[in-house]
Amino acid sequence: MSELKPSPDIDALVFDVLGTLVDEPAGIRAGIRQLAPGLDDFTVEKLLALWQQHIEREQRRVCEGDRAYAASDVIDLEAARLVADAAGVEDAAAVAELGLAGRRLPPWPDTVAGLARLAERFPLMGLSNASRTALLGLNAHAGLRWHQALSAEDARAYKPDPAVYRLAVDVSGRPPERLLMVATHAWDLRAAQALGLRTAYVARPVGDPPAASDRFDFHAADLADLAAQIGA
Template sequence: MQPNDVQVLAFDIFGTVVDWHGSIVREVGALYPQVDADAFVLAWRAGYQPAMQRVRSGELGWTLIDDLHRMVLDEILPRFGLAQLGEDERRHLNRVWHRLDPWPDSVQGLTRLKRRYTITSLSNGNIGLLTNMAKRAGLPWDCVLSAEVFRAYKPDPATYLGVARVFGLPPQQVMLVAAHHEDLEGARACGLRTAYIERPHEFGAAHPKDVSPQPGNDLHCASLMALADRLGC
């Protein structure tokens, strides 16, 4: 791969740039010490794809991730003895997704990559969520793109091709950077370049993830700093 061929790096966010599991475990553990925070967070995340599938299938009209997160949250609270939470507490807890901490390498890695490339988010998270997260965490995006812009959730081709369209580029001049092979497969099918980032503890240290290289990706890197090294930044 010739790095100069790529003009835009588009980043998956949850798990790739930010540590959703660790961040929410810490906050839930502080707010509700009686709850098994690890199990709670994994149950909340387990509802993420099924909720988006309801939108993809047409069962639900277009619905923001904030609202899908809230639907799943309301469903799991009784299971963890938190059915008594009032509206204000539920709203505050649901917005924990706006307050996720970056992985230790993320800000420095993105800052290096930004010197040479246009860097943008490409997340299923909604624009308000991504903007609040970036402001709090110091994520130095040039642009915040979201499934909300295209009214389609990844891996719908409208998301990947939408990035290329926004910047007026052919798909092969956009690279998706993600810690999820299914996301990268969707991008490759649309002609984008792909870089896999290892995040073995995305689901917590107790639930290590297989981060073995898979064929098809242009790059396989241990971190965003390693990606910056590979791309000469």
């Protein structure tokens, strides 16, 4: 349910991609199973956590200035090597294939239809930490419809660095308050909000739910619910 009264003063929607529109853990989990088909469920989940922890840590190090910028392709391949080592897999080709798992993430059931509905009224922009190349493959695999897909690679930073959100503001040519940032990660929305963007939280099983202190403009169960709330 929306916390604030819906406003017509929205010129474009800016979407987080990983987690918000695609099921990232499911795609990486599938890649791990392809790497080592004999693994039991418990081990797969441990390796998935290892992957996620590496990605989060290294992106945070970039944001904090402890590591020079490296595109998501580089960090994903590092994660793939860690997972392969833990699984006892030495096949270089299999490791490289796992490194591309982030380009084969399945969309949530409401994603494709929801984007199509919203695109009838608003310009849609994707804003992802995925590299330009990874984002191209991901968009094609998941069938995501955009008017513009923006990669954090263009800012040589990772969300929640303000430089990433400025990409959307600059490309849109509109004031931040005329843009609606849509994400399932509360930390993502807080960073966009700090730059002046309006915010919409969409609930996903893998998201970062809002805290009691968060004041986002919209709270939606899915993209159809969001479309209804903003009059699309």
